[in-house]
Each structure stands twice: as C-alpha cells, then as structure tokens.
Amino acid sequence: MTEAPLIRLDAISKSFAGVQALNGVSFSIGAGQVVCLAGENGSGKSTLIKILAGVEKPDGGQVTIEGESFPALDPRVSVARGIQVIYQDFALFPNLTVAENIAFSAELASGHRLVNRRRIKTLAETLLKRIAVDIPLDARVETLAVADKQLVAIARALALDARLVIMDEPTTALTEREVQSLLAIIRRLKAAGVAVLFVSHKLAEVFEVCEKIVVIRNGHVVSDKPAAEFNLDSLAFHMTGRHFEMTVARAFDPEAAPILEVAGLGRDGALRDIDFALRPGEVLGIAGLLGSGRTQLAKALFGLLPMDSGEIRVDGEKVALASPLDAIAAGIGYVPEDRLTEGLFLSQSIARNIAVGRLDAFSGPLGWLDRDGLGGEARDWLKRLNVAAPNAEVPVKSLSGGNQQRVVLARWLAGSPRILILNGPTVGVDIGSKADIHGIIADLAERRLGVVVISDDLPELIGCCHRILVMKAGQIVEEIPGGSIDAGELAARLAS
Structure with a gap:
C-alpha cells in the first residue's frame, strides 16, 4: 500500500484582477521528500507559496494535509499543520539575539507569559545542534552574515515542529561554500522526515538535492517528474518553452589601446x-x-x-x-x-x-x-x-x-x-x-x-x-x- 503524501494540492486556481495566476495546479509532496518548484518569474510560484502559507485563498481546488482537506488555509492553520516558509528576506528581528529569534514563535505558541532566558537558550541550542551549526546564541541577528541569518530562520522553523519547509530562493546571496552547507542541512532535514519545497533559479543546485521537480509555466503544471528524468537543458525548456545557448561576445582586439x-x-x-x-x-x-x-x-x-x-x-x-x-x-x-x-x-x-x-x-x-x-x-x-x-x-x-x-x-x-x-x-x-x-x-x-x-x-x-x-x-x-x-x-x- 502506497503511503499517503504529506501535502497534496488538487486543481488549485487563483486569479488577480482578471489575470489567471494559477490554473488547475495539482501535485503532491511526501514526508521527507525534497521537491523543486521550478518556473520563470511570473509563472505562479509565489502565489502558490502564499496559498500554502495561508496568506492567499485559492479561487478553486483544495489542499490536503495528512489526509485532511482544506478549501483554504489561514496562517495559523498552516503553521499548526507544520508548514513553514523561509522567505528571501528571512523575516527575522534584527535587534533580537539569535536565541530570541529562534524561540520567539515557539514561545508565543506555548502561551508562556513570562520570559525564561534559560529555556529560550536551551531550545535554540538544541535546534542549532539538530542542523549541525554553531552560531553564538547571544549575537544580535543584525550582526550576522546572510548565510547565518538563513540558518537562524531554518532553526526557527523547526522550533514549531515543521513538517514542510518552503525555501524561496534560499541561495541567491550565498557563496558557493555556503550553498553546499545549506544543501547539506536540507539533506539532514530530509533524513529526519521533514519535507522541503525548494524554489531556486540556480538549476545546478536543484539536481544536487531534489528528488522530484514540479515545473509551472503560465500558471499551469507542465511537468511533474523525478529529477533524474531531467537535465539542465530539458528543465530550462520545460520552464520557458525555449532552448538556450550561452551568448558569447565576439573576440576583441587585444592590441587595441585600453579604455x-x-x-x-x-x-x-x-x-x-x-x-x-x-x-x-x-x-x-x-x-x-x-x-x-x-x-x-x-x-x-x-x-x-x-x-x-x-x-x-x-x-x-x-x-x-x-x-x-x-x-x-x-x-x-x-x-x-x-x-x-x-x-x-x-x-x-x-x-x-x-x-x-x-x-x-x-x-x-x-x-x-x-x-x-x-x-x-x-x-x-x-x-x-x-x-x-x-x-x-x-x-x-x-x-x-x-x-x-x-x-x-x-x-x-x-x-x-x-x-x-x-x-x-x-x-x-x-x-x-x-x-x-x-x-x-x-x-x-x-x-x-x-x-x-x-x-x-x-x-x-x-x-x-x-x-x-x-x-x-x-x-x-x-x-x-x-x-x-x-x-x-x-x-x-x-x-x-
């Protein structure tokens, strides 16, 4: 018997002012599965992420989470069902410490009325160890490098028992070394049963970490296949409907006077x-x-x-x-x-x-x-x-x-x-x-x-x-x- 998916989207549609952003989008994500959501800017990816986060409500279709169907989510339900989104700006509090940022949402959800700094530090330390990173707990987030801010955002997501972590362009501002560290953390999340929906324009990274690729073009799912069935050229074609070659500048005159x-x-x-x-x-x-x-x-x-x-x-x-x-x-x-x-x-x-x-x-x-x-x-x-x-x-x-x-x-x-x-x-x-x-x-x-x-x-x-x-x-x-x-x-x- 095939295990039911963690998340399933069925015929999700959404329009804005007469423009169809999503049209009958359907696909699933299994527990511990890393899925790439690929598509050009304007294809509908951001709208789909907002629907999963409960920020936008679909015009039609439904989202099923662990067998329970929802015609629409709201942010509280989405978080309660284990969906966490890490946006490009990370949405952290720059004036708070690493520990405070990691524990903030969990503290609110727990209903604690008094701040217990030892409890906050213990939780933050446990979650950072879970993803095998070491960041000073007392450091203010505004002093951190971009890569460390991202790790704080991931740890914060895990504090709320995330079952699906959505990463929106997570490697845009990272160096190659930092990218490899992030991909290693995604593999740890997968091994722990946490699913990841990975959105990236850097296609080479997709093949390093994703086992399935869902391609959206003009609001439609045009492909939903194992990553092994794509290569860079075929993925680019499915995303755009075009074949690409690097445009190379013609040779210049090396003897010309420098400008x-x-x-x-x-x-x-x-x-x-x-x-x-x-x-x-x-x-x-x-x-x-x-x-x-x-x-x-x-x-x-x-x-x-x-x-x-x-x-x-x-x-x-x-x-x-x-x-x-x-x-x-x-x-x-x-x-x-x-x-x-x-x-x-x-x-x-x-x-x-x-x-x-x-x-x-x-x-x-x-x-x-x-x-x-x-x-x-x-x-x-x-x-x-x-x-x-x-x-x-x-x-x-x-x-x-x-x-x-x-x-x-x-x-x-x-x-x-x-x-x-x-x-x-x-x-x-x-x-x-x-x-x-x-x-x-x-x-x-x-x-x-x-x-x-x-x-x-x-x-x-x-x-x-x-x-x-x-x-x-x-x-x-x-x-x-x-x-x-x-x-x-x-x-x-x-x-x-």
Whole structure:
C-alpha cells in the first residue's frame, strides 16, 4: 500500500484582477521528500507559496494535509499543520539575539507569559545542534552574515515542529561554500522526515538535492517528474518553452589601446596592488569568494570607495574618482549587486528610474522637464531591452527581478557609458531573463564598450568573459582565459 503524501494540492486556481495566476495546479509532496518548484518569474510560484502559507485563498481546488482537506488555509492553520516558509528576506528581528529569534514563535505558541532566558537558550541550542551549526546564541541577528541569518530562520522553523519547509530562493546571496552547507542541512532535514519545497533559479543546485521537480509555466503544471528524468537543458525548456545557448561576445582586439587602465590601486584593509587593463569590446570577469575584495574594487572604480594609492586612466587620461559623479563624467557606469536597495527607486515609475541620470538632457532653460521626451526615451529602452511591462509609467516594484535588472541597465545605457561594471548581473533572475542579459552583455561588447562582470555564477563568468581575474584577500592572484577552465576547477582555485 502506497503511503499517503504529506501535502497534496488538487486543481488549485487563483486569479488577480482578471489575470489567471494559477490554473488547475495539482501535485503532491511526501514526508521527507525534497521537491523543486521550478518556473520563470511570473509563472505562479509565489502565489502558490502564499496559498500554502495561508496568506492567499485559492479561487478553486483544495489542499490536503495528512489526509485532511482544506478549501483554504489561514496562517495559523498552516503553521499548526507544520508548514513553514523561509522567505528571501528571512523575516527575522534584527535587534533580537539569535536565541530570541529562534524561540520567539515557539514561545508565543506555548502561551508562556513570562520570559525564561534559560529555556529560550536551551531550545535554540538544541535546534542549532539538530542542523549541525554553531552560531553564538547571544549575537544580535543584525550582526550576522546572510548565510547565518538563513540558518537562524531554518532553526526557527523547526522550533514549531515543521513538517514542510518552503525555501524561496534560499541561495541567491550565498557563496558557493555556503550553498553546499545549506544543501547539506536540507539533506539532514530530509533524513529526519521533514519535507522541503525548494524554489531556486540556480538549476545546478536543484539536481544536487531534489528528488522530484514540479515545473509551472503560465500558471499551469507542465511537468511533474523525478529529477533524474531531467537535465539542465530539458528543465530550462520545460520552464520557458525555449532552448538556450550561452551568448558569447565576439573576440576583441587585444592590441587595441585600453579604455581603462588600473595601476597599483590600493586601500588599507581592502585592496592591494591592483593592476589590469580593459579594452574596447572586452568582457572582463572578476571572480572571488566573499571578502576577496571584488565588490570593493567595483566601488573604487565608480568613486564610491576612496583609494590610498595607485591611479586610474580612462582613454589614457588619468582620472580622479572621488565620487560617482566623477565616474559618470569619465564614462563609467555601475550596476550594483543589490538592485532593490542600491539600484532602483522602487515606488517610482520605470520612466523616472531610467531618466534619473539624464534629467539635464531633458530640461529647458527655465528648468522645465520635457516629459514627452523622457517618456519617449524610456519607451525606446523598454523596447530595445525587451522589458515586459504594460507601459513606462508603472512602478518599477511591479516588475519581475529580470525586468528590474533590465531597467537598471537601461538607466546606464541611456547615458552612453564607455565602461560598464556589472556586479552580479543575473542574481535572482529566472533562466529566460538570465539568457537575455547574457545577450545584452555580448551586444554591449559588440558596440565596443568595455564590460566588467563580477559574479558568483562561475559558468556565467566562463561563458561570457574573454578573461577572468581571480581575487583573494584584496589582490588579483591569477588571470584565466575565458572558456579555458570548467566551473569545478575554477571553484577549486577560488577555495585553495
């Protein structure tokens, strides 16, 4: 007799303002099973997670948990039945300690009226031991690294006797080493009978840990099979209906005069003796583990981090980059790693986000803005970068991650930079948007821009870049020709 699944969804449907987000979605999750929920941004994954969490109510269908059917859940019922969601922002209390965050929900559920710090610490210590991690119990969560915050969120979920843990893009901000640690914890949860619904755009991780893959496209389940029956190409096709190949920039002229030269660049405690040149049409990759200095280098090149020594030349002329305005004047653009807090005005329209660096070009002698001109330029960039949006006046927060990233790119490209620094250009975007952004990078190189790509995605660096600079402890320690190494070997060199 086949064991009944832990969770079963039957014909779940949901629409918003006439848009069908989910249409007859059905699949099951067994106890101790790790299931990947795969799909592009906008496919319906987030809506499905909210229905399981009880935040949204379906228009039709039902959820069955351990044999009991529910036409709709609410958050209390969902938690009581063992469903826990770990969102991308973790929803932790930054001013509370690790122990307090882990025990908070369990303390509320228990009805204790007085705080017993020994009880709280004992519970937190037990749960951290269960997932085999060691984090100081008295440390404030705001002081922790992203990976440790995630572990606190997992321990908190277990405090409420979680039977199903839903992880929404859990590896977006993690280094490769931290990713492997997280996958090991997922395997421990599985061995303990805890099911995991794993949502990730990083498809290679899916095959490492998931035993079943459910693919959603346009609100429909298009595939529900064991992971062994997929490969990277077939999974990408099921998610998008398209076949992908890495778009590679054409060869550049290595004898051309550099557009960017960096010599002896240094800052105490951050960078030391940084030397490299970037030529027109070249895509230069920078690889390094967290703390290697790669983001500090990007910020130095954009005038965000003052240097103690060295010089920077653009088209052979020495430039002083004391601020981003200096960098912009020198023809340098920078797409930051965190587009939500550093790259976009989320409540503002797409048009305003694109135009914010170009207001002078559209202002008359009395300071009046040519709004028609601004809107026309924004619409042109939406078309050129294939941004999926109803119009240029919708707030940028309404877009998917991939489309938000294209808006950031549009802002800088509208200013016609000579050099573009892309820090994590495809972080948090789906596979279709990722392929499109790779195509944009190749097109920029074709137009003879110099492009610097900083990324944790090693296949991305290997496939997109003409050269890769390896950074460790604030120094460039190695230069590797693009395409001459595989991801496993590059990862080994970064970790050695």
